[in-house]
Amino acid sequence: MPRTRSWPWLLLASTLLLMSSCAQRSRQQNSSLEPDGVDLHITEAPWESQAQMTRRMNHVTTYLKNATGLNIRYVPAINYAHSYALVERGEADLILAGIYGGYRLLKAIPEAVPLVVQKPSYRVVMLGHRRWLEELESGEEPGLASIRGRRIGFGSRFSGSAFLHPLLAMQKAGLMPADVNQCLHEPVQRHLPAQVANGMVDFAFIPSQTEKNDQFIPEPLRDELAIIWTGPLDRNDYLIGVNKPTDKTQQENLLKVREAFLELDRTTNHGRAVLDAYMLPGFELPTSEFPEATNREIETLLSDSAGLPRCEAS
Numbered sequence: 001m002p003r004t005r006s007w008p009w010l011l012l013a014s015t016l017l018l019m020s021s022c023a024q025r026s027r028q029q030n031s032s033l034e035p036d037g038v039d040l041h042i043t044e045a046p047w048e049s050q051a052q053m054t055r056r057m058n059h060v061t062t063y064l065k066n067a068t069g070l071n072i073r074y075v076p077a078i079n080y081a082h083s084y085a086l087v088e089r090g091e092a093d094l095i096l097a098g099i100y101g102g103y104r105l106l107k108a109i110p111e112a113v114p115l116v117v118q119k120p121s122y123r124v125v126m127l128g129h130r131r132w133l134e135e136l137e138s139g140e141e142p143g144l145a146s147i148r149g150r151r152i153g154f155g156s157r158f159s160g161s162a163f164l165h166p167l168l169a170m171q172k173a174g175l176m177p178a179d180v181n182q183c184l185h186e187p188v189q190r191h192l193p194a195q196v197a198n199g200m201v202d203f204a205f206i207p208s209q210t211e212k213n214d215q216f217i218p219e220p221l222r223d224e225l226a227i228i229w230t231g232p233l234d235r236n237d238y239l240i241g242v243n244k245p246t247d248k249t250q251q252e253n254l255l256k257v258r259e260a261f262l263e264l265d266r267t268t269n270h271g272r273a274v275l276d277a278y279m280l281p282g283f284e285l286p287t288s289e290f291p292e293a294t295n296r297e298i299e300t301l302l303s304d305s306a307g308l309p310r311c312e313a314s
Helices: 007-033 050-068 080-088 099-108 130-134 160-172 189-197 248-262 269-278 292-304
Strands: 040-044 072-074 094-097 112-118 123-129 151-154 182-185 203-208 225-230 238-242
Touching (some): 040 080, 050 248, 050 269, 099 112, 099 160, 099 238, 099 292, 123 160, 151 160, 151 189, 160 189, 160 203, 160 292, 189 225
Parallel strands (some): 040 072, 151 182, 151 203
Antiparallel strands (some): 094 238, 123 225
16 A cells, blocks of 8 residues: 655645644734733832732732723732833833832833822831940930941832931931941832841831831831931821823823822722822822922932932941
């Protein structure tokens, strides 16, 4: 029996497979060009673990959906710089930022505008070891000046709440970054108390958003750590939107988001979930003091320091 020549069938099968692959690729390309039903994209600098960031942003987008009817998608950021780049590249229309991110974006993007700012509730808190406090000599007062010659823990170099705010406080007290013996950056702020407890640093700066200045101190470490100094009542967080002059729909959507943030309170489950997740009392319109005056202080600090300082091991 003669052997059947199967290569024409193989050729036909290969051709059909190639055509199917091309058709599928074409469908994918076409679908990527279609609107995804998202009205706005929002991001935030990842100052906590991604799981916590996602959980918090789910509260935000759910609240905004109910309050405005808009479909707002969260765009995760790898780090602080990436969150700013997402806005600069047009991949995010909104960002919840601290004072450094806000300063940087308002300076870099002419269309960026502060929509709402947190109501005053932020304080910068300096932590130390309770043993150090107990061993102070008679007459020696603990305070911000205690950082001289010490090892200090800060948040990310691009963090407003745990790096730039402490630097501004130091500047007002006549202290310079050079007064610190050694410092380190810890992007996940909740890890800073443990670094004081285990002796990696002598002091660390952490944020407080409530009247409880020890809110970021884990329960198991409360007997070991003490609050050495606290800053005055202030603000750190605000919402920035990119206002495209030729896009009326975008402008209307930003106004809806602004109003929704202004109306945030704890009378609804979704509103309470957002405020509790951020530990904030609420939001209000920008003032001449914040962020405008704060940005001038940052400008002076960066000018005096020849740019944003960084921690380097000595």
